[in-house]
Amino acid sequence: MFLLAPDYHRLLKESGVGDYPLVTAEQVHGRVIAVLIEAMASPIPGVDGLITRTRGLTLGITVADCAPVWIVARDGSAGALVHSGKKGTELGIVPQAIRQLLEVANLAPSDLRLVIGPCIRPPCYEVDFAARIRKQAYESGIRDIHDSQICTACHPERYYSYRREQGLTGRMLATLTLLP
Numbered sequence: 444m445f446l447l448a449p450d451y452h453r454l455l456k457e458s459g460v461g462d463y464p465l466v467t468a469e470q471v472h473g474r475v476i477a478v479l480i481e482a483m484a485s486p487i488p489g490v491d492g493l494i495t496r497t498r499g500l501t502l503g504i505t506v507a508d509c510a511p512v513w514i515v516a517r518d519g520s521a522g523a524l525v526h527s528g529k530k531g532t533e534l535g536i537v538p539q540a541i542r543q544l545l546e547v548a549n550l551a552p553s554d555l556r557l558v559i560g561p562c563i564r565p566p567c568y569e570v571d572f573a574a575r576i577r578k579q580a581y582e583s584g585i586r587d588i589h590d591s592q593i594c595t596a597c598h599p600e601r602y603y604s605y606r607r608e609q610g611l612t613g614r615m616l617a618t619l620t621l622l623p
């Protein structure tokens with residue numbers, strides 16, 4: 444799911460996952476990922492990605508131009524949600540998340556689906572980090588790769604954009620819940 448700031452809790456509720464604890468990451472544009480067994484106090488300091496195999500827990504990542512990336516087992520048994528902007532993509536947070544997810548969940552790359560959400564893209568931004576994320580996913584062995592192809596800066600009526608609004612903007616919340 445992909446939600447707008449003032450409405451996080453109402454929208455989570457309307458989506459049927461409002462009763463599950465929401466765990467978020469501090470997001471420091473790094474490549475550290477936390478593996479969650481259960482709900483814990485958040486935002487979790489120093490991390491930009493979250494992995495879980497626990498059902499009934501909602502992972503949340505906030506974004507304004509950086510990409511939210513969902514990496515999920517197609518059988519719904521495990522998933523990762525990652526914040527990958529220009530810097531995080533350069534640091535390889537997505538390949539890192541894929542490696543950790545495969546290890547934690549004992550899966551093969553062919554078990555995974557990867558989805559890139561709305562983020563800033565050329566020509567609105569000089570770096571095509573979404574393309575780099577697709578390449579990283581492919582090089583990690585994933586073939587089930589979906590890119591929303593949506594540019595946040597091109598759709599002011601629908602998305603916040605840090606760059607377009609020169610920093611004075613809200614944040615969208617990307618979420619991932621493994622349903623019980």
Ligand SMILES: [Zn+2]
Binds near residue numbers: 564
């Ligand atoms: Zn654009």
